[in-house]
Amino acid sequence: MRVKICGITQPQQSLAIANLGATALGFICVPTSPRYVTIEQIQAAVAPLPDHIDKIGVFANSSILQISETVQTSKLTGVQLHGDETPEFCDQLRQILPNIEIIKALRVRNLQQLETTANYIDYVDTLLLDAYHPQQLGGTGKTLDWEMLQAYKPSRPWFLAGGLTPDNILTALSQIHPDGIDLSSGVERSPGDKDLDKVELLFARLKSV
Numbered sequence: 001m002r003v004k005i006c007g008i009t010q011p012q013q014s015l016a017i018a019n020l021g022a023t024a025l026g027f028i029c030v031p032t033s034p035r036y037v038t039i040e041q042i043q044a045a046v047a048p049l050p051d052h053i054d055k056i057g058v059f060a061n062s063s064i065l066q067i068s069e070t071v072q073t074s075k076l077t078g079v080q081l082h083g084d085e086t087p088e089f090c091d092q093l094r095q096i097l098p099n100i101e102i103i104k105a106l107r108v109r110n111l112q113q114l115e116t117t118a119n120y121i122d123y124v125d126t127l128l129l130d131a132y133h134p135q136q137l138g139g140t141g142k143t144l145d146w147e148m149l150q151a152y153k154p155s156r157p158w159f160l161a162g163g164l165t166p167d168n169i170l171t172a173l174s175q176i177h178p179d180g181i182d183l184s185s186g187v188e189r190s191p192g193d194k195d196l197d198k199v200e201l202l203f204a205r206l207k208s209v
């Protein structure tokens with residue numbers, strides 16, 4: 001199972017988290033986020049990472065030009081679109097960045113919204129489900145209704161996100177079977193400062209899955 005730790009801001013934490021077992025690291029390119037990082041910060045965090053670690057930039061309602069410039073200058077391997085990007089936008093981005101993983105994040109409030117994820121299947125590599133929050137785009141620590149996801153089996157790999165922690169991860173995975181999990185605020189001391197003890201505890205608990 002893929003494990004993405006998101007909202008990395010400190011270069012020294014980047015390699016430490018990869019060494020603990022993360023398969024992907026996420027960098028927040030949303031200027032309003034307390035976890036926002038500049039291109040220079042991403043470059044510093046990505047530089048020590050081995051090739052097999054996925055390096056994902058998280059964007060929300062950015063332009064194709066902004067995304068492609070950031071991807072190319074920061075050497076990212078994937079993008080996570082966390083705003084209101086349409087399937088057409090994902091398709092256009094694919095033409096510009098054919099070899100980059102496109103992850104579409106959807107902030108799901110109810111079953112009806114869950115069904116709209118089907119509209120993205122032909123245009124993205126991976127789906128990511130996050131909890132809905134009326135004021136914040138992500139990193140909210142809010143969990144999804146896991147019961148609603150028990151029968152969710154899209155024809156694309158998908159990540160579960162939203163309020164996951166070392167304490168609730170085994171409960172979540174006993175109910176649902178995503179292809180990957182994504183954690184941010186559940187493994188940090190304060191926004192952008194990851195708690196390596198919590199990250200270690202997470203991977204220790206995941207060994208039993």
Ligand SMILES: O=C(O)c1ccccc1N[C@@H]1O[C@H](COP(=O)(O)O)[C@@H](O)[C@H]1O
Nearest residue numbers: 006033138139140141161162163184185
């Ligand atoms: O983390 C942020 O600040 C953020 C800002 C804007 C868009 C997405 C953001 N984070 C993503 O939110 C989810 C869930 O986070 P959490 O585990 O509930 O704290 C995760 O995918 C982050 O990549």
